[in-house]
Amino acid sequence: MIGLYRALKRSGVVGLNARNGTYILPRNSRHLYPLVDDKLRTKALAIEAGMPVPPLYGVIETEHDIGELESMLEPHQQFVIKPAQGSGGDGIIVVVGRMHRRATSYRQVSGNLITIADLQHHVSNTLNGQYSLGGHPDRAMIEYCVRFDPVFDRVSHEGVPDIRVIVYRGVPVMAMLRLPTRMSGGKANLHQGAVGAGVDMATGTTLSGVLGNDVIDEHPDTGHPIHGIAVPQWDVILEAAARSADITGLGYLGVDMVLDRELGPLMLELNARPGLNIQLANRRGLQPRLDTTDREAPLDADINARVAFARARFAHTAHA
Ligand SMILES: Nc1ncnc2c1ncn2[C@@H]1O[C@H](COP(=O)(O)OP(=O)(O)O)[C@@H](O)[C@H]1O
Ligand SMILES: [Mg+2]
Structure with missing residues (x-):
């Protein structure tokens, strides 16, 4: 070394x-x-x-918008949610598929399954600045998942x-x-x-x-x-x-x-x-x-x- x-x-x-x-x-x-x-x-x-x-699918700007998250994700099997002002890979969720049982779950690249409530919670934290530089209020972007x-x-x-x-x-x-x-x-x-x-x-x-x-x-x-x-x-x-x-x-x-x-x-x-x-x-x-x-x-x-x-x-x- x-x-x-x-x-x-x-x-x-x-x-x-x-x-x-x-x-x-x-x-x-x-x-x-x-x-x-x-x-x-x-x-x-x-x-x-x-x-x-990478094409942009949508942006969530306010707590109120979070209600539209599920329908925004609906057309896409794969997508990435990321803080607009994030860095170092923090706060990025990569979803590569979906499973429909009683409720829909989203499969992360790691294989872990998460629910829409988890994603909504994550987006809410993102808006509150949890992942942004200096903790400033932020926006969540949903974009094409690169293959x-x-x-x-x-x-x-x-x-x-x-x-x-x-x-x-x-x-x-x-x-x-x-x-x-x-x-x-x-x-x-x-x-x-x-x-x-x-x-x-x-x-x-x-x-x-x-x-x-x-x-x-x-x-x-x-x-x-x-x-x-x-x-x-x-x-x-x-x-x-x-x-x-x-x-x-x-x-x-x-x-x-x-x-x-x-x-x-x-x-x-x-x-x-x-x-x-x-x-x-x-x-x-x-x-x-x-x-x-x-x-x-x-x-x-x-x-x-x-x-x-x-x-x-x-x-x-x-x-x-
Ligand atoms: N649209 C995407 N599709 C697939 N992987 C992505 C996408 N966006 C980000 N990633 C993964 O997350 C990493 C960090 O993303 P990036 O946009 O560079 O944000 P950061 O500012 O946090 O580095 C990328 O190097 C890539 O591995
Ligand atoms: Mg980067």
């Missing part, structure tokens, strides 16, 4: 203070935060820019993997594939217990991964190797990541993408204060890539040129 941190230090790891002081503070204007701290606003922004996102691309079948126990891309000044600099585990309850957030695997920026192929602070080569639930997976439509994913910087104006952001087997790459959400453990998953520090971007990237060029720069300069074999 110590070896891993030492190797990372040598490779220019960015710490919390540098991230906040050198990158987030000067590059992310405060007034832009609401665009990404509320997933409903982000979704609207993306749709306006023509970027594919992940079969390429991830062997390395996903439950739930949908996502791809996190860090974008600096419009240039994608580092990425990881996050794989849900039994422990993470179907969510791809690392602090919930998901696996993070580094991704070679040049090819979109996974490297080995981390679970907590441990380096791992196999998925803890399925036992299959997590390295060497070629993420489909890598170019499209990098383009969407770069475009996310353009549509928000954020200079330092984390873009979460998912790959749906029918709809292709979808933008799930954006983060103005993305975590730093992507460096652990890649066993590379961010600093050299941020410096290279500052010095040499074609910052005013179009999206294709910025993506081409990233692929050429941030290959895993290269020093950066």
